[in-house]
Amino acid sequence: MKQYGDIAGDGGSDVLGQVIAQRKAMVESLASVRHVVAVASGKGGVGKSTMTLALASALRSRAKDVAILDCDVSGPCQAQLAGLSGVPWIPEEEGIRMPRRADGLGVVSFGGILGTDQPMRHQSVAHGDEHTWRATREMAMLGQLIAAVQWGSLDVLLVDLPPGADRTVHHLGLLGPSTQVVLVTLPSALATGVVARSLAAVRESGVEPIGYIQNMAGYWCQDCGEIRPLFPEGSQDLDVPCLGTVPFDPGLARRCDEGWPARSEVAATEDAADPSIVAIEAVALALMTALEESKP
């Protein structure tokens, strides 16, 4: 089998030129974004998407200009979480105008334009061999999307990543070297092991995560008003700074399913005092402090 180095020329596609042009277009598109923050884990179901939306909401309530890019192309959920399903992306001369929640939070997620019965397809003329280029196609598409959206001037762009240690690293490569990484984990030995492997992979790629969030750290029992243990006790820390812990809260799960309202609406309800909301506020503050310290 031929290796890449054995292939003479590029068949006239100028693939290197295309990659360089796309990189330039992405950098230009993100030029006015102060912090690009990838919310990663490696493990699925730990709350990456939930934490992304929760942090974005908390930061937005502090008058930060925030947007979310949902990079989970095969399992997008940010549009649904933000209550923006079916809101179209408007093409304009300057680029795509992103859908915004009532409070101004911008959300770019394929879940907004694909129904829950419509999987993302990367169609190929080589029927049956789609798997050979799916990842390349996905990355190229995300690169084009990042270059095409009018992000405008943002304090923070939160990027919701799909699971998988290798995919985490590939997405970080796409997003570029100034991207900061926040890991999300659970206080279970199983999840911590998987996330620790992702941490090692991210470090091997030359990126030092800014910190981690321990989600589902206990269960908020509304009958007794206490945080009760959810996973077996033990040390499940990661070797990076902890930005905070967030308990499992049935109210938060409900909010995710119903569409997360703007923080101002949450503040108007009793939910504002819920331990999960208070914890997320603290994580958002810790994140902003860490980001500003990393980039004075």
Ligand SMILES: Nc1ncnc2c1ncn2[C@@H]1O[C@H](COP(=O)(O)OP(=O)(O)O)[C@@H](O)[C@H]1O
């Ligand atoms: N702290 C929490 N309290 C209650 N439910 C949560 C919490 N964190 C996540 N969930 C729920 O867990 C499920 C998985 O979360 P999700 O954010 O989709 O995980 P991931 O993006 O890592 O796959 C979702 O249904 C979400 O509503």
Ligand SMILES: [Mg+2]
């Ligand atoms: Mg997710």
